[in-house]
Amino acid sequence: MNKTVEERERVVVRFAGDSGDGMQLAGGRFTDATAVLGNDLATLPDFPAEIRAPAGTIPGVSAFQIHFASRDILTPGDAPNVLVAMNPAALKANLPALPRGATIIVNEDAFTRRNLEKAGYPVSPLEDDTLAEFTVHRVPMTTLTARASEGLEGVGTRDAGRAKNLFALGLLSWLYDRPTDVTERWIEGKFASKPAAKAANLAAFRAGWSFGETTELLDVQYKILPATDVEPGTYRQVNGTTATALGLLAGSVRSGLPLLLASYPITPASELLHELSKHERLGVRTVQAEDEIAAAGVALGAAFGGHLGITSTSGPGMDLKAETIGLALMLELPMVIVDVQRAGPSTGLPTKTEQSDLLMAMYGRHGDAPLPIVAAQTPGDCFRSAFEAVQIAIERRTPVILLTDGFLANSSEPWRIPELSELPEIDPAFAKEIGAEERFLPYARDERGVRPWAPPGTPGLEHRIGGIEKQDGTGNISYDPANHQTMTRLRAEKVAKIADELPPLAVDDPDGDADVLVIGWGSTYGSIRAGVRRVRDRGLRVAQAHVRHISPLPSNIGEVLRAYDKVLVPEMNTGQLVKLLRAEFLVDCTPYNKVTGQPLYAAELEEAIVELIEAPTEVTA
Amino acid sequence: MSATLPLSNGNGADHRLTKADFQSDQETRWCPGCGDYAILNAVQTLMPDLGVPTEKTVFVTGIGCAGRFAYYMDTYGMHSIHGRAATIATGLATTREDLSIWVVSGDGDALSIGGNHLIHALRRNVPVKILLFNNQIYGLTKGQASPTSERGKITKSTPFGSLDKPFNPIALALGAEATFVARTLDRDRRHMTEVLRQAAEHRGASLVEIYQNCPVFNDGAFFNLTEKDTKVAAQIRLEHGQPIVFGPEEARRGVARAQDGGLELVDAVGNEQRLLVHDQHRDDPSLAFALARLADRPTEPTPIGIFRQVQRPVHGAAASENPGRAAGDLTALDGLLHAGDTWTVA
Numbered sequence: 010m011n012k013t014v015e016e017r018e019r020v021v022v023r024f025a026g027d028s029g030d031g032m033q034l035a036g037g038r039f040t041d042a043t044a045v046l047g048n049d050l051a052t053l054p055d056f057p058a059e060i061r062a063p064a065g066t067i068p069g070v071s072a073f074q075i076h077f078a079s080r081d082i083l084t085p086g087d088a089p090n091v092l093v094a095m096n097p098a099a100l101k102a103n104l105p106a107l108p109r110g111a112t113i114i115v116n117e118d119a120f121t122r123r124n125l126e127k128a129g130y131p132v133s134p135l136e137d138d139t140l141a142e143f144t145v146h147r148v149p150m151t152t153l154t155a156r157a158s159e160g161l162e163g164v165g166t167r168d169a170g171r172a173k174n175l176f177a178l179g180l181l182s183w184l185y186d187r188p189t190d191v192t193e194r195w196i197e198g199k200f201a202s203k204p205a206a207k208a209a210n211l212a213a214f215r216a217g218w219s220f221g222e223t224t225e226l227l228d229v230q231y232k233i234l235p236a237t238d239v240e241p242g243t244y245r246q247v248n249g250t251t252a253t254a255l256g257l258l259a260g261s262v263r264s265g266l267p268l269l270l271a272s273y274p275i276t277p278a279s280e281l282l283h284e285l286s287k288h289e290r291l292g293v294r295t296v297q298a299e300d301e302i303a304a305a306g307v308a309l310g311a312a313f314g315g316h317l318g319i320t321s322t323s324g325p326g327m328d329l330k331a332e333t334i335g336l337a338l339m340l341e342l343p344m345v346i347v348d349v350q351r352a353g354p355s356t357g358l359p360t361k362t363e364q365s366d367l368l369m370a371m372y373g374r375h376g377d378a379p380l381p382i383v384a385a386q387t388p389g390d391c392f393r394s395a396f397e398a399v400q401i402a403i404e405r406r407t408p409v410i411l412l413t414d415g416f417l418a419n420s421s422e423p424w425r426i427p428e429l430s431e432l433p434e435i436d437p438a439f440a441k442e443i444g445a446e447e448r449f450l451p452y453a454r455d456e457r458g459v460r461p462w463a464p465p466g467t468p469g470l471e472h473r474i475g476g477i478e479k480q481d482g483t484g485n486i487s488y489d490p491a492n493h494q495t496m497t498r499l500r501a502e503k504v505a506k507i508a509d510e511l512p513p514l515a516v517d518d519p520d521g522d523a524d525v526l527v528i529g530w531g532s533t534y535g536s537i538r539a540g541v542r543r544v545r546d547r548g549l550r551v552a553q554a555h556v557r558h559i560s561p562l563p564s565n566i567g568e569v570l571r572a573y574d575k576v577l578v579p580e581m582n583t584g585q586l587v588k589l590l591r592a593e594f595l596v597d598c599t600p601y602n603k604v605t606g607q608p609l610y611a612a613e614l615e616e617a618i619v620e621l622i623e624a625p626t627e628v629t630a
Numbered sequence: 631m632s633a634t635l636p637l638s639n640g641n642g643a644d645h646r647l648t649k650a651d652f653q654s655d656q657e658t659r660w661c662p663g664c665g666d667y668a669i670l671n672a673v674q675t676l677m678p679d680l681g682v683p684t685e686k687t688v689f690v691t692g693i694g695c696a697g698r699f700a701y702y703m704d705t706y707g708m709h710s711i712h713g714r715a716a717t718i719a720t721g722l723a724t725t726r727e728d729l730s731i732w733v734v735s736g737d738g739d740a741l742s743i744g745g746n747h748l749i750h751a752l753r754r755n756v757p758v759k760i761l762l763f764n765n766q767i768y769g770l771t772k773g774q775a776s777p778t779s780e781r782g783k784i785t786k787s788t789p790f791g792s793l794d795k796p797f798n799p800i801a802l803a804l805g806a807e808a809t810f811v812a813r814t815l816d817r818d819r820r821h822m823t824e825v826l827r828q829a830a831e832h833r834g835a836s837l838v839e840i841y842q843n844c845p846v847f848n849d850g851a852f853f854n855l856t857e858k859d860t861k862v863a864a865q866i867r868l869e870h871g872q873p874i875v876f877g878p879e880e881a882r883r884g885v886a887r888a889q890d891g892g893l894e895l896v897d898a899v900g901n902e903q904r905l906l907v908h909d910q911h912r913d914d915p916s917l918a919f920a921l922a923r924l925a926d927r928p929t930e931p932t933p934i935g936i937f938r939q940v941q942r943p944v945h946g947a948a949a950s951e952n953p954g955r956a957a958g959d960l961t962a963l964d965g966l967l968h969a970g971d972t973w974t975v976a
Contacts, residue, residue, distance in 0.1 A: 244972060259963060262959065291966065313722055314722045332711055333711065465688045469685070470685070471685055471704055474709070476709060486701065
């Protein structure tokens with residue numbers, strides 16, 4: 010039949026099903042095809058903490074959202090335009106997020122009495138008016154998938170049953186005119202050694218596509234043209250985990266220091282361990298340590314040996330690493346600590362995102378223990394942030410905390426691959442051998458306050474370092490009161506001086522006459538930009554800035570804050586950056602906080618910004 | 631004895647390493663009479679014999695009196711934090727197989743706060759030499775019970791006597807799959823030196839428990855084994871290939887299998903056929919384990935020497951060609967950055 014083809018500027022699709030249904034896989038493949046097509050995109054996986062919560066229940070629902078468009082987009086989208094629900098629980102869990110008029114595609118076969126009961130539906134929502142406000146397409150995906158693989162050699166009902174996610178993917182791929190070759194190539198590679206699974210998945214994918222093309226249920230196919238307002242270059246799709254790994258690797262290659270990652274399995278940081286473990290050929294060594302503390306120690310031991318020592322974790326692991334980070338700071342050795350933040354405290358919500366480790370990164374060690382902190386802003390930006398963390402650590406001989414979060418780690422977006430020339434060389438500047446008459450001073454400092462780094466193996470530079478306070482210059486143990494004061498100051502100054510060479514905080518204030526500044530940090534970048542864009546679309550003025558370097562803060566940030574009447578600080582915590590800004594600069598700031606485990610939405614930020622713009626300015630006495 | 635051997639000192643001139651090359655300029659600050667002095671002296675004396683230059687030798691220590699050891703060696707060194715020396719040494723050993731790495735620790739550091747790291751370093755067979763100074767007390771924190779303090783021990787933290795069963799460090803190490811396990815005494819310079827030499831030559835993790843006297847908080851804990859009047863009857867010296875016998879000539883005793891399969895002490899004379907012959911290379915650790923548990927406390931006849939020394943793949947021994955030895959090159963990096971599907975925007 011002839012179908013109408015309509016163009017859309019942007020679409021948000023959410024795949025939802027049981028955690029065993031392969032929704033993350035379907036979403037991931039859809040994302041790849043979308044990336045190759047040249048749409049701009051952003052994704053948000055949302056999965057339960059249990060590997061397999063009871064099948065068919067609401068706690069077991071796993072979802073993957075993708076926002077794609079022909080223009081530059083900033084977030085995975087607030088509300089989906091299309092929901093694919095593989096069972097009643099997936100429908101029920103995601104219905105509250107759907108705006109009126111959205112499209113729902115359900116796997117009709119899964120709406121059995123038992124599944125309805127498990128989801129808590131006394132009556133099938135397909136049969137009453139629960140879905141009256143939506144456009145619903147009922148597709149018997151299980152049946153059609155099984156039929157597609159009938160007669161295929163070696164394909165059992167089990168293979169066929171597991172391929173229905175590929176049917177859904179095929180159907181959505183048709184609906185939004187995604188290229189099929191990317192997905193088919195992936196299936197062929199993924200199941201190369203399992204011919205039956207390969208045949209079943211390919212059949213299901215093609216059946217889904219053909220169903221879309223032929224069914225009378227769907228009469229419109231949508232096209233989303235490639236995005237045109239993007240910077241020229243070669244692109245690929247990355248999630249924050251991959252980008253972090255690549256950034257750390259680039260830091261290793263550009264410094265010439267082999268990378269050692271020591272880590273202990275923890276959600277969501279484990280993925281970084283998995284990713285880096287693949288790259289032995291680039292000199293990477295990974296150690297799965299016996300615990301979080303050991304992971305930090307192993308990384309520090311590698312740093313002592315003159316390698317690039319890195320440890321990665323999420324919130325609870327940061328608690329455990331604190332003492333070792335303090336030692337690294339005292340030893341003034343380079344080390345990178347990657348904290349993929351998740352909702353806390355304690356075990357909290359392991360698979361949900363939050364940015365509530367900022368103050369711990371700043372102050373979570375005993376003693377006066379300042380260190381540099383870099384916060385990544387988008388999945389692709391994890392590359393730059395990771396590279397920069399490595400650069401600062403090596404050049405300044407200090408542990409650096411890189412803050413990402415669960416949202417960044419799992420979300421993906423198109424990423425412009427940097428030219429090698431964009432990656433500066435990092436000079437480890439190891440201490441050189443000295444003459445027999447000279448004395449090596451491990452705690453002498455250069456003009457940046459940086460001490461020499463002399464890994465074992467260099468004759469004549471034998472020296473001892475340790476956690477006990479050291480005498481300025483010699484590094485010998487010193488209990489001298491004045492020396493401790495001096496060393497505490499020197500350590501703080503060393504970190505503070507980094508700001509001299511950091512770019513100033515950039516402010517986006519198109520007309521330069523806004524009264525309200527929105528300032529954020531980390532993964533809220535996209536949401537804040539989208540919220541600001543909405544406000545400006547309403548004809549209102551608002552300025553926006555995003556802090557990448559939490560410590561030391563950019564040197565001009567105080568000036569920036571004081572230049573605006575009102576400052577809004579949105580964060581996915583109960584107010585952490587806002588405390589820092591107030592404390593450091595005595596500027597009042599209005600917090601906007603959310604800790605639901607979900608990213609901030611553009612719509613809520615739009616509202617918060619407008620509210621602040623319209624609020625009467627308080628007159629201070 | 632200060633043996634020497636020719637080595638480059640980095641200035642092109644031949645230089646015979648001596649004990650003095652391993653002595654740092656830092657003043658030693660243990661209590662007078664501390665067993666640590668004897669150990670330091672033995673280690674500094676042994677070092678030139680090992681043929682490893684000072685710049686390739688590293689001492690990593692934890693917290694406690696033993697932690698200060700690193701400062702007194704004129705090698706590379708790190709005085710780290712409580713219990714974590716094994717982790718730092720693991721990171722160093724993983725990245726720098728060219729180094730000779732020593733961990734110096736105490737019973738609190740290695741067996742209490744750092745217990746987890748110790749057992750994992752041993753099971754991984756990380757190529758480090760771990761010296762466990764066991765004085766059965768917390769010294770630096772001024773006299774609390776340690777995980778090797780005996781039951782009933784009265785200390786500041788256990789005024790009514792310690793209730794807890796102590797660890798047997800040798801048995802613990804064997805249980806952790808250690809490939810080199812030995813015990814020696816601070817007051818037996820020759821035995822200690824020989825055990826340390828063999829530990830240094832072992833490929834993999836070696837654990838040497840050194841019974842070390844704390845004259846301030848636990849004086850005399852091992853005197854039964856170290857003092858002239860008692861030591862002959864108390865030391866059971868394990869020597870590879872030799873029957874396990876001990877005691878004065880006139881009252882020689884030995885170790886034999888008991889009827890129930892356990893070990894028992896018997897008169898050597900008349901039981902020659904039953905005496906066990908020590909085999910430190912036995913793959914099965916059960917006999918070493920039984921020997922480790924022969925004495926409950928050092929007040930009883932106690933085995934010293936090498937309980938076990940076997941070969942097993944070393945942690946970090948390359949599973950693939952070149953992990954961790956050199957950073958990747960730009961071409962490889964560029965290839966990786968462009969991996970997967972890419973597209974170009976003009």
